[in-house]
Amino acid sequence: MTMLKAHNLTKRFSGLLAVDDATIDVAEGSITGLIGPNGAGKTTLFAMIAGFLNPNAGTVTFQNEDITGEKPHLRARRGLARTFQIVQPFAGLDVRDNIAVGAFLHTKDPAEARCLATLTAEKVGLGHELDKLASGLTIAGRKRLELARALATKPKLLLLDEVLAGLNPSEIRDVLPIIRQIREEGVTILMIEHIMQAVMNLCDTVYVLSQGKMIASGEPRLVCTDTAVIEAYLGHGAAARIKAEGAAHA
Numbered sequence: 001m002t003m004l005k006a007h008n009l010t011k012r013f014s015g016l017l018a019v020d021d022a023t024i025d026v027a028e029g030s031i032t033g034l035i036g037p038n039g040a041g042k043t044t045l046f047a048m049i050a051g052f053l054n055p056n057a058g059t060v061t062f063q064n065e066d067i068t069g070e071k072p073h074l075r076a077r078r079g080l081a082r083t084f085q086i087v088q089p090f091a092g093l094d095v096r097d098n099i100a101v102g103a104f105l106h107t108k109d110p111a112e113a114r115c116l117a118t119l120t121a122e123k124v125g126l127g128h129e130l131d132k133l134a135s136g137l138t139i140a141g142r143k144r145l146e147l148a149r150a151l152a153t154k155p156k157l158l159l160l161d162e163v164l165a166g167l168n169p170s171e172i173r174d175v176l177p178i179i180r181q182i183r184e185e186g187v188t189i190l191m192i193e194h195i196m197q198a199v200m201n202l203c204d205t206v207y208v209l210s211q212g213k214m215i216a217s218g219e220p221r222l223v224c225t226d227t228a229v230i231e232a233y234l235g236h237g238a239a240a241r242i243k244a245e246g247a248a249h250a
């Protein structure tokens with residue numbers, strides 16, 4: 001079943017066409033990637049899916065219901081949660097209470113929210129830092145916290161905006177199994193990611209956005225060798241140059 005259908009979405013910022021008639025389908029149970037060069041419009045597309053921005057055109061359908069124009073908190077109640085590229089925890093709250101903020105979506109009882117927060121912290125490897133102030137976490141810790149805050153809302157679809165950015169290779173290796181485990185527990189994932197190793201490792205399907213347009217989609221291995229994708233990242237004529245160099249070295 002297709003859980004999310006974001007169809008023909010367009011977003012203009014005064015003169016700039018940030019997203020231009022882009023379509024993305026996310027299958028239930030999948031990890032779907034969204035990649036593209038800087039400024040391609042990925043975050044803008046995410047914001048329209050999560051309801052933080054209204055599209056100028058196009059529709060967002062979640063579990064067969066049209067949610068275009070619906071406010072973010074109502075989408076969250078349906079089970080659509082997102083993380084932010086710039087991590088902004090409540091610095092003065094400890095890790096447990098930061099995560100509990102997400103849990104309050106489903107309960108008014110602080111004890112229950114904290115209990116769910118504790119369980120969620122363990123899932124992302126923050127179980128031993130529950131009493132620490134969020135401001136005292138490392139970048140890697142803050143990324144995990146961001147993941148936990150979204151997970152505590154009990155999402156059906158989790159939108160991850162560059163959760164691996166800023167992490168070193170060993171920290172990335174630690175987070176990949178956590179993302180896989182979240183999917184194993186039944187959460188569908190749509191992730192913006194620049195780190196290709198992670199995309200190749202995790203994603204069943206990947207979409208490529210360039211200058212606001214969706215230029216390719218499919219299995220990560222196939223998409224990476226697509227001429228239009230190589231040119232979007234490396235410039236016009238790059239695919240031919242790479243091919244020629246490959247032939248010269250053969």
Ligand SMILES: Nc1ncnc2c1ncn2[C@@H]1O[C@H](COP(=O)(O)OP(=O)(O)OP(=O)(O)O)[C@@H](O)[C@H]1O
Pocket residue numbers: 013016018036037038039040041042043044045
């Ligand atoms: N609120 C805004 N007002 C005006 N222009 C904006 C706004 N938000 C984004 N843009 C512009 O829209 C385009 C797409 O930006 P967006 O952040 O969606 O790209 P991105 O693919 O997420 O980039 P990155 O990989 O660098 O995060 C860029 O040219 C950006 O400057």
